Amino acid sequence: MPHRTPDWLLERIALGELPPEELAAARARLASEPGGLERLAMLEADDGATLAKLPPSQVAAEVERRRRVVEASRSRSASTPPRRWLPAVALGVPVAAGLALLMLFSRRELPEESRPQQAVLLETTRTKGLEPKLLIHRQTAGAPEPLADSARVRAGDVLQLSYVSGGRPYGAVLSVDGRGAVTLHAPESPAGPLELKGGTVPLPSAYALDDAPAFERFFFVTSDVPFDMNALMESARQLAREPERARREPLPLPPSLSQSSLLLEKGPRT
Amino acid sequence: MAIDVEACYRRYGPMVLRRCRFLLRDEERAVDAMHDVFVQLLDHQEALKQTAPSSLLHRMATNVCLNRLRSERRRPADSDEELLVRIASLEDMEARTGAVAVLDRLFGREQVSTRTIAVLHLVDGMTYEEVAREVGLSVSGVRKRLRTLRAHLQELEAA
Numbered sequence: 001m002p003h004r005t006p007d008w009l010l011e012r013i014a015l016g017e018l019p020p021e022e023l024a025a026a027r028a029r030l031a032s033e034p035g036g037l038e039r040l041a042m043l044e045a046d047d048g049a050t051l052a053k054l055p056p057s058q059v060a061a062e063v064e065r066r067r068r069v070v071e072a073s074r075s076r077s078a079s080t081p082p083r084r085w086l087p088a089v090a091l092g093v094p095v096a097a098g099l100a101l102l103m104l105f106s107r108r109e110l111p112e113e114s115r116p117q118q119a120v121l122l123e124t125t126r127t128k129g130l131e132p133k134l135l136i137h138r139q140t141a142g143a144p145e146p147l148a149d150s151a152r153v154r155a156g157d158v159l160q161l162s163y164v165s166g167g168r169p170y171g172a173v174l175s176v177d178g179r180g181a182v183t184l185h186a187p188e189s190p191a192g193p194l195e196l197k198g199g200t201v202p203l204p205s206a207y208a209l210d211d212a213p214a215f216e217r218f219f220f221v222t223s224d225v226p227f228d229m230n231a232l233m234e235s236a237r238q239l240a241r242e243p244e245r246a247r248r249e250p251l252p253l254p255p256s257l258s259q260s261s262l263l264l265e266k267g268p269r270t
Numbered sequence: 271m272a273i274d275v276e277a278c279y280r281r282y283g284p285m286v287l288r289r290c291r292f293l294l295r296d297e298e299r300a301v302d303a304m305h306d307v308f309v310q311l312l313d314h315q316e317a318l319k320q321t322a323p324s325s326l327l328h329r330m331a332t333n334v335c336l337n338r339l340r341s342e343r344r345r346p347a348d349s350d351e352e353l354l355v356r357i358a359s360l361e362d363m364e365a366r367t368g369a370v371a372v373l374d375r376l377f378g379r380e381q382v383s384t385r386t387i388a389v390l391h392l393v394d395g396m397t398y399e400e401v402a403r404e405v406g407l408s409v410s411g412v413r414k415r416l417r418t419l420r421a422h423l424q425e426l427e428a429a
Contacts (some may be wrong), residue, residue, distance in 0.1 A: 007292070008328060008404075011285045017324045043288075050284040053302065059283060060276040063308040070309065098345055179306075181341040213313075237341070 005030045005039075014043050048214050069243065070178070132166035134173065134220040134262050137208065153264045155211040161203045161218065162187055165196035168222035168258070172232060173203065176240040178214030178266060180249075183232060185218075188228040196222070209266070215247055217263045223256055232257075273315040275308055282324060283308075286331045293335035293354060293389075307331045313330060325404055332386050357388045384415045391416065 005013075005026065012018050013026050030036035137144035139158040147153070160171060163186075172194060173185040186203050187193055209216060221232060235253060239246045251259055285308050290300035307330050309321075339358035390401045391412075402409045 007288075008390075008394055008396070011288070011328070012324060015281070015285065015324050046288065047284040050287055051280065054283070054287075056276040056280045056283070059279045059308070061304065062305050063275050063279075063312065066305060066309045067312055070313070179337070181337055183341065 005033060005036060010039060010043060014040060014047075022266050034261075098189055130164065130166040131260070132168050132171065132220060132258060133164050133220040133260050134218055134263055135162040135164070135200065136160070136218065136264070137162070146196045147262070147264060150264050151264055152267060153209055153216070154266060156211050157209045158206050159209065160206045162200050163196065163203075163220055164200050165198060165222065168224060169196060170194040170224070170226050171196045171220060171222035172229060173218065173220050174233070174236055175216055175218045176246045177210075177212035177216045178235055178243050179212040180240045180243065180246075181212060182236045182240050184229075184233065187229070190233055192228055192229075194223075194229070212266070214243065214266050215263055216266060217246060217261055219259055219261045221251065221253065223258070225256065227257060273312055275312065278311065278323075279308060282327050285324060286327050289328055289331040290335055293332065294338065295351060299338065303331070303334050307334050310334065313395050329386055329405065332389055333383060336383070336385055336389065354389070354393060357385050357392065387412055 009026055010030070012032060013023065016023060030040060079139065131211070136147045137160045138147055138153065139160065144160065147159070152220060153159075163171065163173060165171060172187065173183065173184050177183070184190065185207065188204075221227075232251075232253070235251050239251055247263065250261070253259060271288065283304065287300055287304045290303040290307070294300050294303060307327065310330055311327065336354075336358040339355050355426060385404060387401055387407075390396045391398070396404065398409050398412050399406075402412045405412070407415070
């Protein structure tokens, strides 16, 4: 146990949210520490300062406003016309088998799909030859399930992303979510290599969706020349700040960069 | 469990803001994150059973801040922030393996992020026992979670 009462325990002492015996022991411990009671007094003074600076009614209104934005985004998601998708398969299989499948799956080249369930290509400027595109498959107990644009997914779904470069030598894969977060999937860091490989290339690892609301939209950005990843990430962050734009609009990018996207709607599967 | 945001903020808001301030090191970003923590709390209100949610809010604030650190990918200002940013980015690795999500879903558990556990242990200085009680896992469960990240954490622990 560390000598100084840790901050998290100090918070519990101030709130009185510990079992009675523990609370008494923690208070006694704090009182015996040099400056312990002063820390508690400073914390309580900070409580007062925070509530004066950010009054409860003001915070509650802002929280409600943000919640309405999230709810509106969700209801638009829920009102999307139902699409055909493969029936979800319960994950009632041994974990080891599921993970083994995932690992096996991630090491094999994914078959290219030519059915309507294939990823939809948007805003791509190329007109000749094979187009750069993104493929997403969901892990199931059986065969990996290809996901079409606007497919319904939910938190915890494990996805394998793959790309087809279409002859473009450089590219990156990233996603924005309904919470405004931007996640870079490839390269692994903004300073990583942008070179793309040929064929259908699965990213090195699968990806589990988190609990961000409403949607997750994946972008595949390609180029004939190396580009500035930091600028691309900043562009994605700008778009992500407005969830309704992030759901529909392309990334604001210079004409030298092409992009395709695939939107996954978050919510309960039917 | 219906949440009265105003009352909840009055009681827990300063604690949440301090947590966000500690992790994000910026008042404006901390206030913004604090609002999002209460949005998330409302989001989960139907599933809430706790009558003393300081522990839950502390974890939620930690998670919201780690998400921001991860998505912002700012250059860390110092070694403490670097540790946090690196822990935040552990989620990418963890999420991609899918193992935690699958296990939690199979066993019907609330998912506690391994990176949250890492912050509680490495940044907040909680012992395995304290972390275990905080997140509702067994001590061996906490140890196991951190062991899965051992290769990444070794250098962090040495920092």
